[in-house]
Amino acid sequence: MSTRRATISDVAREAGVSASTASVVFSGKTPTSEATRARVLAAAEALGYTGPDPRAASLRRGRSGIVGVVFDTHLGTAFLDPVTTHMMDGLADGVSRLGAALLLLRDDGETVSEPSLHTAPIDAAVLIGCSPRMRDSLEIVRGRGIPVVVVEGDAGEGVPRVLLDNAEAQRAAAQHVADLGHHDVVLVTLPIDTSRRRGWVAADEPVRVDVTADRLAGAREVFPHAPVLAAATSSIDEGTIAGRTIFADPSRRPTAVIAQSDLLAAGVIRAAEETGLRVPHDVSVTGFDGVVVDGLAPHVLTTLVQPATAKGRAAGEAVAAMLEDAEPSGLDLKCTFRAGTTTAPPPTT
Amino acid sequence: MSTRRATISDVAREAGVSASTASVVFSGKTPTSEATRARVLAAAEALGYTGPDPRAASLRRGRSGIVGVVFDTHLGTAFLDPVTTHMMDGLADGVSRLGAALLLLRDDGETVSEPSLHTAPIDAAVLIGCSPRMRDSLEIVRGRGIPVVVVEGDAGEGVPRVLLDNAEAQRAAAQHVADLGHHDVVLVTLPIDTSRRRGWVAADEPVRVDVTADRLAGAREVFPHAPVLAAATSSIDEGTIAGRTIFADPSRRPTAVIAQSDLLAAGVIRAAEETGLRVPHDVSVTGFDGVVVDGLAPHVLTTLVQPATAKGRAAGEAVAAMLEDAEPSGLDLKCTFRAGTTTAPPPTT
DNA sequence: TTGTACGCGTTATCAT
DNA sequence: ATGATAACGCGTACAA
Numbered sequence: 001m002s003t004r005r006a007t008i009s010d011v012a013r014e015a016g017v018s019a020s021t022a023s024v025v026f027s028g029k030t031p032t033s034e035a036t037r038a039r040v041l042a043a044a045e046a047l048g049y050t051g052p053d054p055r056a057a058s059l060r061r062g063r064s065g066i067v068g069v070v071f072d073t074h075l076g077t078a079f080l081d082p083v084t085t086h087m088m089d090g091l092a093d094g095v096s097r098l099g100a101a102l103l104l105l106r107d108d109g110e111t112v113s114e115p116s117l118h119t120a121p122i123d124a125a126v127l128i129g130c131s132p133r134m135r136d137s138l139e140i141v142r143g144r145g146i147p148v149v150v151v152e153g154d155a156g157e158g159v160p161r162v163l164l165d166n167a168e169a170q171r172a173a174a175q176h177v178a179d180l181g182h183h184d185v186v187l188v189t190l191p192i193d194t195s196r197r198r199g200w201v202a203a204d205e206p207v208r209v210d211v212t213a214d215r216l217a218g219a220r221e222v223f224p225h226a227p228v229l230a231a232a233t234s235s236i237d238e239g240t241i242a243g244r245t246i247f248a249d250p251s252r253r254p255t256a257v258i259a260q261s262d263l264l265a266a267g268v269i270r271a272a273e274e275t276g277l278r279v280p281h282d283v284s285v286t287g288f289d290g291v292v293v294d295g296l297a298p299h300v301l302t303t304l305v306q307p308a309t310a311k312g313r314a315a316g317e318a319v320a321a322m323l324e325d326a327e328p329s330g331l332d333l334k335c336t337f338r339a340g341t342t343t344a345p346p347p348t349t
Numbered sequence: 350m351s352t353r354r355a356t357i358s359d360v361a362r363e364a365g366v367s368a369s370t371a372s373v374v375f376s377g378k379t380p381t382s383e384a385t386r387a388r389v390l391a392a393a394e395a396l397g398y399t400g401p402d403p404r405a406a407s408l409r410r411g412r413s414g415i416v417g418v419v420f421d422t423h424l425g426t427a428f429l430d431p432v433t434t435h436m437m438d439g440l441a442d443g444v445s446r447l448g449a450a451l452l453l454l455r456d457d458g459e460t461v462s463e464p465s466l467h468t469a470p471i472d473a474a475v476l477i478g479c480s481p482r483m484r485d486s487l488e489i490v491r492g493r494g495i496p497v498v499v500v501e502g503d504a505g506e507g508v509p510r511v512l513l514d515n516a517e518a519q520r521a522a523a524q525h526v527a528d529l530g531h532h533d534v535v536l537v538t539l540p541i542d543t544s545r546r547r548g549w550v551a552a553d554e555p556v557r558v559d560v561t562a563d564r565l566a567g568a569r570e571v572f573p574h575a576p577v578l579a580a581a582t583s584s585i586d587e588g589t590i591a592g593r594t595i596f597a598d599p600s601r602r603p604t605a606v607i608a609q610s611d612l613l614a615a616g617v618i619r620a621a622e623e624t625g626l627r628v629p630h631d632v633s634v635t636g637f638d639g640v641v642v643d644g645l646a647p648h649v650l651t652t653l654v655q656p657a658t659a660k661g662r663a664a665g666e667a668v669a670a671m672l673e674d675a676e677p678s679g680l681d682l683k684c685t686f687r688a689g690t691t692t693a694p695p696p697t698t
Numbered sequence: 699t700t701g702t703a704c705g706c707g708t709t710a711t712c713a714t
Numbered sequence: 715a716t717g718a719t720a721a722c723g724c725g726t727a728c729a730a
Contacts, residue, residue, distance in 0.1 A: 005494060007707055018717045023709055033715060050492050054470035055408040056707035059722050064404060064470065066452065075441050075451075079428040092424050092453070101469055102424075102453045103415065104441070120450055121403040121413065121470065143399050145354060236644035263643070270644060294612070295585035295619060295644050356723055367701045372725060379726095382699060405723035408706055701730075707722105714717080 006047040015043035026052055058121065067100045067319055068122035070107050070141075072133045081234060082263075082291040084128070087151070087312035091126065094316015098323060100124075107137040117141060124319045129153055147322035149315045149330075154210055160328040162314045166211055169304045169335035170218030173286050174258055176302070176337065178222050180345045182256040182284060185226045187219050188242045188268060190260045192230045198241070201228040215260045215288065223258075231264055236293070239267020240274075247275045247283075255283060255346035262287035262303055266296045269342065280344035290338060300340035307333050355396040364392035375401055407470065416449045416668055417471035419456050419490075421482045430583060431612075431640040433477070436500070436661035440475065443665015447672060449473075456486040466490060473668045478502055496671035498664045498679075503559060509677040511663045515560055518653045518684035519567030522635050523607055525651070525686065527571050529694045531605040531633060534575045536568050537591045537617060539609045541579045547590070550577040564609045564637065572607075580613055585642070588616015589623075596624045596632075604632060604695035611636035611652055615645045618691065629693035639687060649689035656682050 012022035017036055024030045025040040043049075058064040069091065071078045078084050092102060100123065107117045117125075117140045124147040127134055134153050141148045142159075150161045177185060192201060193208040203225075207213040216228065229245060231238040239259060246268070247253055257272075259265035265287030269279050277283050279299065287293075290305025314331040322328045361371035366385055373379045374389040381389075393399075407413040418440065420427045427433050441451060449472065456466045466474075466489045473496040476483050483502050490497045491508075499510045526534060541550060542557040552574075556562040565577065578594060580587040588608060595617070596602055606621075608614035614636030618628050626632050628648065636642075639654025663680040671677045 008709095009707080019707090020709070020718080021716055023707095024716085027709080029709085031715070036716080048492075051467055052709090053408075053707055054468050055404065055411075055413060056722090057468075057709075058470060059402075059404040059408045059706090059724090060708045060710080062404075062722075065468075066470075075437055079434045079437060080431070082429070085428045088424055088428065092455075104451045104453060106441070118400055119403050119406075119414075121407060121415075143397075237646060240644075240646065266644065295589075295615065297586060297589065357725095358723080368723090369702080369725075370700055373700085376725075380699070385700080401725090402723055405706090406725080408708085408722085409724050409726085411706075699730105702728085704725105704727090706724090709720100709722090711719085711721105712717100713719100714715100 006044075006049040008049070008052060010047055011040060011043045011049045014047060015039040023052070063123050064121040065098070065100050066103050066120075066122050067095050067098070067316075068103045068105045068117070068120055068125040070105045070117060070125055070127045070137050072107060072129045072137070075104055075106055078128070083289055083306065083308045086291070086308035087128070087315075090309035090312025090314075091316045092312075093309075094313035095320055097317070098320045107133065107140070118144070122146060124148065124323055126151060126315050126319060127153060147319065147328070149318045149322070149328075151311060151315050152211060158328075160318045160322070160330040162311055162318065162331050162333065164306060164311070165332065165334050166214035167218035169337070170215040170258075170260075170288065171221045172337050173288070173302070173304055174219045174222035176339070177256050177258060177284060177286060177343065180256075180284065180343060182346050184254045184346075185223045185256045185258060186246050186254040187216065187223070187226050187228045188239065188246075188257060188259040188264050189216055189228060189230045190234055190264075191232060196232045197230065198232040198238075199230060201230050212260065219258050226258075234261040234263050236263050236267040236270065236295075239264035240271045241267070243268035243271025244274075247271060247277065253277075253283070256343070257283065257285045259286065260288050262289045262291050262293050262301055265301055265303065265342070266293045269296070269299060280342050282347055284343040284346070286343060288335075290335070299342050302340040302343040303338055304335040305338050306335050355398040357398070357401060359396055360389060360393045360398045363396055364388040372401070412472050413470040414447070414449050415452050415469075415471050416444050416447070416665075417452045417454045417466070417469055417474040419454045419466060419474055419476045419486050421456060421478045421486070424453055424455055427477070432638055432655065432657045435640070435657035436477070436664075439658035439661025439663075440665045441661075442658075443662035444669055446666070447669045456482065456489070467493070471495060473497065473672055475500060475664050475668060476502060476504075496668065496677065498667045498671075498677075500660060500664050501560060507677075509667045509671070509679040511660055511667065511680050511682065513655060513660070514681060514683050515563035516567035518686070519564040519607075519609075519637065520570045521567075521686050522637070522651070522653055523568045523571035525688070526605050526607060526633060526635060526692060529605075529633065529692060531695050533603045533695075534572045534605045534607060535595050535603040536565065536572070536575050536577045537588065537595075537606060537608040537613050538565055538577060538579045539583055539613075540581060545581045546579065547581040547587075548579060550579050561609065568607050575607075583610040583612050585612050585616040585619065585644075588613035589620045590616070592617035592620025593623075596620055596626065602626075602632070605692070606632065606634045608635065609637050611638040611640050611642050611650055614650055614652065614691070615642045618645070618648060629691050631696055633692040633695070635692060637684075639684070648691050651689040651692040652687055653684040654687050655684045
C-alpha cells in the first residue's frame with residue numbers, strides 16, 4: 001500500500017513543528033505544550049506513524065535496550081532444565097529495571113548465521129554455563145567492549161560472576177546424612193565432562209565441569225571414600241538408570257544416595273521403589289536444586305534449594321548496574337538446606 | 350581505558366583507504382584486492398575494531414536480523430511446557446536461514462518497560478498462544494508494519510498461521526479407544542479459560558481456549574456424552590489430581606481416560622496405579638503431544654505426536670519467507686497417532 | 699578495484 | 715516551549 005513508512009520528520013511537517021519537537025513529544029524528555037503535543041499526535045495518527053524507529057533511536061542513543069543471553073548448548077535443550085527456566089525468569093525480572101528485552105544467543109563456535117555474538121545489537125551479555133566454549137564467548141564479547149556477567153562459570157579477572165556455594169552446600173547435605181547415621185553412601189553426579197559419559201568414576205578421575213566438581217568436593221569432605229556414579233545428564237530417567245545400577249546388587253546396597261540434582265534424585269527414588277525399597281525407610285536420598293519435580297509427590301525431597309530465580313535476577317541486576325556505570329558487582333549466592341521426607345536414619349539391621 | 354570505540358572510518362584512515370573500501374572488506378559484498386584487505390584487517394586489529402556497529406548497520410540496511418517471539422504469559426512459565434520448548438527449538442532452526450536471533454518479548458498489556466512490542470527492533474514477530482491478549486499484540490505489531498506469524502492462535506485475515514489438526518487428531522485417538530471396545534470414557538482437558546478452574550465441565554459450558562475446544566470437539570465426535578474434567582494446567586501433578594477424582598468412586602470407574610496432554614495422561618496413570626489399577630489392563634489412557642515425559646518409563650504412552658519442533662520451524666520459515674518478500678505461507682500441520690502400551694481392550698468383567 | 703557523496707531516522711545540545 | 719544543527723556509524727549507488 002504505502003510506498004514508504006512515515007518518519008518523524010513527516011509527522012513534524014504535517015503537524016507544522018520541527019522534527020526535534022516531534023521527537024520530544026514522543027520521548028517525553030522535555031515538557032511540551034499540550035497544544036503541540038496534540039497536533040503532533042494527531043499528525044502521527046493520520047500518517048500511520050507508530051513511533052520512532054528503534055534502529056535509528058538506538059544508533060543515536062548508543063543503546064539498543066537488549067541484553068544477550070548466551071548459551072553454549074542447543075536452545076531447546078537449555079530450556080529443558082527447570083533451573084535454567086527459573087533463572088531466565090529471574091533474569092527477565094532483573095533486567096526489567098533497565099527495561100531491557102532478552103536476546104537468545106547460542107555460541108557453538110561455528111555459527112555462520114548473523115547476528116551472532118559478534119554482531120548482535122546488545123548492550124550487555126549474560127553468559128550461562130561453564131563449558132570451555134564459554135571462555136571463547138567471553139573473549140568475543142569483551143573484545144566488543146560489551147559488559148558481561150557470567151553465571152556459574154569460570155571467568156577471568158574483572159568479570160562479575162554470579163556463583164553458588166556448591167561445595168559448602170553439598171557438604172552440609174552430606175553432613176546431614178552422616179548425622180543421621182549413614183556410612184554406606186553413594187554419590188550420583190551430574191556429567192563430569194563434555195563427553196557426558198555415564199558410569200562409575202574413579203577416585204582420581206578429573207572432573208572438568210565446575211558445578212559437578214564443586215558439589216563432589218563438598219560431598220567428599222564428609223564421605224571421602226564413597227563410590228561415585230556419573231549420570232549423562234540431569235533428568236529423572238538418568239537418575240533411574242543410576243539408581244538401578246546402585247541397587248542392582250542386594251549385598252552392596254548403600255543406605256543413602258546423595259544426588260547432585262533433584263531430577264537425578266527423583267529417578268533414584270523411582271529405581272529404589274521399583275526394587276521394592278522404601279524411601280526413606282530403607283534408603284535415604286538427597287537432591288540438589290530445590291526445583292519442583294513434577295510427579296514426585298507425595299515425597300518431599302531433602303535437598304539444597306538453589307536460588308535459581310535469584311541467580312538470574314542477580315545477573316540481571318549486575319548487568320543493569322554495569323550499564324548504569326555502577327560497579328560491576330558479582331554475587332555469591334547461598335543454597336539453603338531443606339529437610340524433606342526422603343531422608344531418615346539407616347535401617348537397623 | 351579507551352576514550353571512544355574505533356569506527357570504520359578510523360580503521361580506513363589507519364589503513365590508508367576510504368571508509369567505503371573498509372566497509373566492503375568487512376561485508377565482502379564487493380571483491381577487494383588481497384593487499385588492501387590485509388591492510389584493513391591489520392588496521393582493525395591494531396585499533397581493536399571488531400566489526401561494524403550493528404546498530405548503525407541495521408539502520409542502514411533497514412534490517413536488524415532479529416525476530417521477536419511474543420508470549421502472553423510469564424516467560425518462566427512458558428518454558429515449563431516441553432511443547433513450547435521444542436517449538437522454540439524448531440523456531441531457532443526455522444529462522445536460521447535468515448540468520449536471525451530470537452528476542453523474547455512478553456506482552457501482558459501493561460508493560461511500562463522498553464523495548465516493548467512497540468519499540469523492539471524486530472524484523473518480524475511470532476505470536477505464541479491463543480489468549481485474547483494475542484489479538485491486541487497482533488494489532489500493535491501489524492500497526493508497525495511488521496510481518497507476523499501466529500502459532501496455534503486465532504488471527505484475522507491475511508495473517509499466516511501455523512495450526513494443528515487438533516480436532517481431527519483427537520477424534521482419531523478417541524476412535525482408537527472406541528475400536529478397542531471402550532464405552533465408559535472420561536475426558537481430561539487442558540484449561541478451558543483464563544481462570545484455569547479445575548473440575549467437571551458441564552456439557553454446555555463454553556470453552557474459551559481454542560486448543561482445548563478443538564481437541565474436546567474431536568473427542569466428543571466419538572464419545573458425545575463422556576464426562577469432562579478440566580485440569581488447571583498441563584502437568585503430571587494436575588493429571589494425578591484429575592486421576593484421583595476419576596478413580597475415587599470404584600463403582601463409577603471408566604475403562605479409559607482420554608487426556609488432552611501427555612503430562613496429564615502421565616498423572617492419570619500415576620493416579621491409577623496408586624489406586625491399584627493396572628494400565629492398560631484395568632484402564633486405558635491416551636495423551637496428546639508426543640513429548641518425552643520424564644519418569645514415565647516403562648510405559649509408552651498411546652498418544653498423538655504433535656510436530657512441536659516442526660511447528661516452530663514452520664513458523665520460522667514462514668517468517669523467513671515474508672522477509673524475503675515471498676508469499677506468507679501458513680501451514681496446517683498434522684499430528685500422528687502413536688499406539689503405545691497404555692491402551693488395550695477394556696477388562697472383561 | 700577504489701573513492702565520493704549521500705542518506706538511513708533519530709535525538710542531544712544549545713540557542714532562542 | 716520550540717527550533718536549528720549536527721552528529722550517531724555505516725552501506726551503497728555511481729563515478730573514476
